[in-house]
Structures are given as C-alpha cells and as structure tokens.
Amino acid sequence: VANSAYPLRDTTAVVGVGTSVFARNTGRDRVALAAEAFNNALDDAGLDKRDIDGLVVNNGPDCDRLAQQLGIEVDYAFQTWAHGRLSASTVQVAAMAVHAGLADYVACVRAIMSTSVRGGRTSEASEAFRPGSGPHWEHPQYGWSHQGGLAALSFRRYLHLYGGQAEQLGQVAVAQRQFAQMNPWAVYQKPLTIDDYRDSRVVMDPLRLFDFAVINDGGVCLIITTAERARDLKKPPAYISGMQGMRAGRQQVIFAMPGLGVGAQDVFRYQAPKTQKVYEMAGLTRDEVDVLQIYDSFSPEVIYGLEQFGFCPSGEALSWIQNGRTAPGGQLPVNTHGGHLSAGMVGGWAHLVEAVRQVRGECGERQVNDARVAQYVAGPFASVIFSRQ
Amino acid sequence: LCEETTWFAASGKGRLGTWVTFHQAFQAHFADKLPYVVGLVDLEEGPRLAANIVETSADALEIGLNVEVVFEQLTDEVTLPQFRPSKVGPG
Numbered sequence: 213v214a215n216s217a218y219p220l221r222d223t224t225a226v227v228g229v230g231t232s233v234f235a236r237n238t239g240r241d242r243v244a245l246a247a248e249a250f251n252n253a254l255d256d257a258g259l260d261k262r263d264i265d266g267l268v269v270n271n272g273p274d275c276d277r278l279a280q281q282l283g284i285e286v287d288y289a290f291q292t293w294a295h296g297r298l299s300a301s302t303v304q305v306a307a308m309a310v311h312a313g314l315a316d317y318v319a320c321v322r323a324i325m326s327t328s329v330r331g332g333r334t335s336e337a338s339e340a341f342r343p344g345s346g347p348h349w350e351h352p353q354y355g356w357s358h359q360g361g362l363a364a365l366s367f368r369r370y371l372h373l374y375g376g377q378a379e380q381l382g383q384v385a386v387a388q389r390q391f392a393q394m395n396p397w398a399v400y401q402k403p404l405t406i407d408d409y410r411d412s413r414v415v416m417d418p419l420r421l422f423d424f425a426v427i428n429d430g431g432v433c434l435i436i437t438t439a440e441r442a443r444d445l446k447k448p449p450a451y452i453s454g455m456q457g458m459r460a461g462r463q464q465v466i467f468a469m470p471g472l473g474v475g476a477q478d479v480f481r482y483q484a485p486k487t488q489k490v491y492e493m494a495g496l497t498r499d500e501v502d503v504l505q506i507y508d509s510f511s512p513e514v515i516y517g518l519e520q521f522g523f524c525p526s527g528e529a530l531s532w533i534q535n536g537r538t539a540p541g542g543q544l545p546v547n548t549h550g551g552h553l554s555a556g557m558v559g560g561w562a563h564l565v566e567a568v569r570q571v572r573g574e575c576g577e578r579q580v581n582d583a584r585v586a587q588y589v590a591g592p593f594a595s596v597i598f599s600r601q
Numbered sequence: 602l603c604e605e606t607t608w609f610a611a612s613g614k615g616r617l618g619t620w621v622t623f624h625q626a627f628q629a630h631f632a633d634k635l636p637y638v639v640g641l642v643d644l645e646e647g648p649r650l651a652a653n654i655v656e657t658s659a660d661a662l663e664i665g666l667n668v669e670v671v672f673e674q675l676t677d678e679v680t681l682p683q684f685r686p687s688k689v690g691p692g
Contacts, residue, residue: 349651354639354651354681355627355628355631355634355637356623356639357628358627361621361623361639365619365621365639368619368620368621369618369619369664372619372664413624414624415623415625416622416624417621417659418621419621472619473618473619473641473643474619474641476649
C-alpha cells in the first residue's frame with residue numbers, strides 16, 4: 213500500500229529474474245552472457261522481448277549497443293558506472309523509471325567476463341591505474357593495485373578498534389559455502405571447514421584465500437514493472453518495499469564501515485541508528501528481515517553490513533556470526549546462494565536474484581522457511597527490501 | 602575544505618593507522634619484494650598517505666606506531682615517499 217511519505221513503497225516489483233551460466237573462463241563474450249540472462253528473465257516473467265521498453269545496465273556492455281544486440285527498441289536506456297556498489301542504485305533507478313511512467317518494463321542487466329577482462333588474478337589492467345585512483349583507494353605505485361587491499365586495511369583497523377581474532381572471520385566463508393552446497397549454480401560447492409580456512413594461504417594479511425570472491429564470468433537480468441502490471445504476470449511479484457541510496461562523503465568508503473580510518477574516514481566507534489530509511493519506506497523493522505543478502509567481494513564486508521544496519525550490537529559481529537547464526541537454519545540467513553565468496557562474483561546481481569527467489573519460495577533445499585522479506589545491502593548503506601504479500 | 606590549497610613543508614613524521622601485508626603480488630614489479638607492507642600513515646599535519654612501511658618486519662608493526670618518511674628514488678624522475686619506524690620519538 214502506497215504511503216504519503218514514501219510513494220514508492222510496494223508500488224513496483226521484480227517480475228522476472230534470469231542468469232547465465234556462472235563459471236570461470238567460459239570463453240563467451242558479454243553480450244552472449246547478457247542475452248542468456250535476458251532470455252531467462254523473459255521466460256521467468258512470461259513476457260516477450262517486445263514488451264521491454266526500458267534497459268538499465270550496471271556493469272556490462274554499453275546500453276545502446278546492448279539494446280541493438282538484444283534486438284529490443286526501448287524508450288528508456290540508462291547506464292551506471294560499472295561497479296557493483298551501484299547495483300542497488302540501479303534497481304532503484306529502474307523502479308523510479310517505471311513509477312514515473314518513463315517505461316513499463318525495465319530490464320536491468322549486468323554481464324562481465326571477469327576471468328578474461330581482468331586477466332584472472334592479474335589486475336594490471338584495472339582501474340587502479342587511472343589518475344587519482346578510484347573509490348577503492350588503490351595506490352599501485354606501492355604495490356596496492358588490488359581492491360582487496362582496502363578490505364584488509366579496514367579489517368585490521370576493525371580488529372584493533374573492537375577486538376576479536378582474524379580467524380573468526382572464517383565463519384563468513386564457511387557459512388556461505390554451506391549454502392552454496394545446496395545451490396546447483398554455485399561455482400564452488402565443495403564443503404569448506406573452519407580448518408580449511410585456517411590452513412588456506414594468506415593473500416593479504418589479515419585476509420586469506422577464502423576471504424576473496426570467486427573470479428568468474430556471468431550475466432544477470434532483473435525485470436521491473438509497476439505493482440499493478442506485476443499482479444497479472446506469471447510469478448508472484450517480489451515487491452520493492454523499501455530502498456535507500458548509496459551514501460557518499462568523507463566517512464563513506466566501500467569495503468569499510470564508518471569509523472575505520474581508511475580513505476578519508478575519521479576513526480570512531482560506529483553506532484547504528486535504531487532505524488534507517490530503507491525500513492521506514494518499507495514500513496518494516498529490521499527484525500522482520502527473513503533473509504539478508506550482503507555484497508561480499510571480501511568477507512569483512514559481511515561483518516560491516518551486519519553492523520551498518522544494526523543486526524548485531526556494534527563491534528560484535530565477529531562473535532555474533534559464530535555458531536551458525538547466519539548459516540543454513542540460523543537466526544538470520546545471510547547470502548543464501550553462497551554469495552560472491554562461493555556462488556560467483558556478479559557484482560551483487562546474483563544476491564538480488566536470490567532475494568527475489570527467496571521471497572517467492574523458489575530456492576529448494578536452501579529455501580529459508582516462510583521467507584517474506586529479503587534485504588539486499590551493497591556498498592556504503594545502499595539497500596533494497598523485497599517482500600511478498 | 603576550501604577552493605584554494607597551498608603547499609607547505611611537512612615534518613615527515615606521522616603515525617601508522619593500519620596496514621596490509623601482501624603475500625601475493627598482483628603486479629610483476631612487486632613479485633620479488635614479497636612479503637611487503639602497505640600502510641596508511643596519518644601525518645602530524647593531518648593528511649593521510651599510503652606508502653610502503655620499510656626497514657622493518659611486519660611482525661614489529663602496531664597501530665599508532667610512530668613513523669618517519671624516507672625517500673626511495675625509483676628513477677631519475679620518480680621518487681616515492683616511504684615510511685619507516687621513527688628513530689626518535691614524535692616531533
């Protein structure tokens with residue numbers, strides 16, 4: 213029901229989701245990956261490609277070229293900077309576009325070939341080398357060209373500020389692998405124990421191998437329309453109930469929470485507010501979230517996400533996640549497809565697909581019992597809440 | 602912040618805010634330098650710099666450590682500020 217303070221509450225919905233194969237070294241180009249995901253999303257929604265009159269690309273081919281290559285003619289095409297931290301914002305733009313009447317059905321697309329574009333482990337071609345560096349604050353002249361360096365720097369400061377042991381972080385990768393074992397499309401499905409984690413090589417102290425995302429190719433598509441149209445389509449709508457933009461400013465750094473003294477941040481102990489815009493817009497409380505999807509290119513982001521939104525007491529996430537609290541059957545299941553760490557790195561878009569499927573009840577063995585509300589979190593405080601009614 | 606900035610000489614002293622030790626090189630130039638440390642240094646004057654922390658082992662580092670600048674001349678044209686643990690206390 214629309215709300216006067218938040219006219220977008222439950223007035224738009226995701227009606228179709230689709231993915232390509234997620235794998236390392238597929239040898240397929242971005243358009244082929246995007247097209248596979250797009251066609252699967254159309255099937256899922258029960259729509260024809262001629263119905264699609266909007267196209268928003270987050271991380272992938274140029275939106276105008278992609279429209280030509282997908283064989284669609286759209287009235288509304290838009291593109292964001294090719295970063296996963298803008299994934300939630302991309303969904304928000306699509307929802308605003310259909311709500312504003314700029315388009316009826318907007319396809320949101322993400323498709324990249326991480327294994328070949330980034331040359332696998334070699335990041336010499338990365339954006340770290342652009343003048344002035346980018347939002348990951350890399351300094352390649354000092355051997356810091358990899359985005360993960362920022363997560364390692366912030367996590368060391370986190371441990372110093374709040375206490376805890378670096379190896380407690382291993383529970384993030386272990387819990388997500390447990391979900392991935394129940395996910396037939398996850399890139400890594402073999403069991404992972406905390407001992408495996410402890411025995412894995414240190415890549416960037418304090419981070420180990422399993423703290424890093426899979427590097428893989430993959431395409432994802434979400435189709436968004438108004439709630440009114442959504443009710444006539446094939447699947448139950450995943451309503452976009454609440455949203456919150458990405459924050460920016462001195463205290464906001466991707467791969468950190470406020471107060472960790474990286475980027476231009478000050479150092480202080482962060483205290484989450486009682487509520488945030490995403491919950492107010494949705495008309496929900498944090499406690500009503502059944503499934504939480506957190507952007508996790510590096511596992512400390514899961515710790516930061518839990519604390520930014522106040523799911524656990526400030527500074528306590530490392531101990532809070534122990535004993536399976538975020539694992540299958542836990543109190544707050546997190547990254548139920550396996551996340552970037554196990555299922556595959558597709559810039560947060562598989563998290564979004566999983567959130568939609570969880571509220572539809574389509575996740576099979578890994579389905580969270582009676583999931584009604586799923587929250588997605590990416591970058592500094594950006595978020596979308598999906599719900600079924 | 603203001604629209605006009607000015608240059609001034611800094612003392613070269615600061616404190617180590619945090620650091621990461623790379624055990625894998627993602628750039629060929631650093632392959633024979635492993636493991637190496639990248640630290641964030643808060644200068645006495647306020648600005649924060651990233652640099653390698655040199656002339657020490659990672660095990661000897663701690664947050665808040667007093668550090669001082671040393672200059673590494675890479676080529677005739679390129680010199681990088683680096684930091685090492687201070688020989689003397691804070692300035």
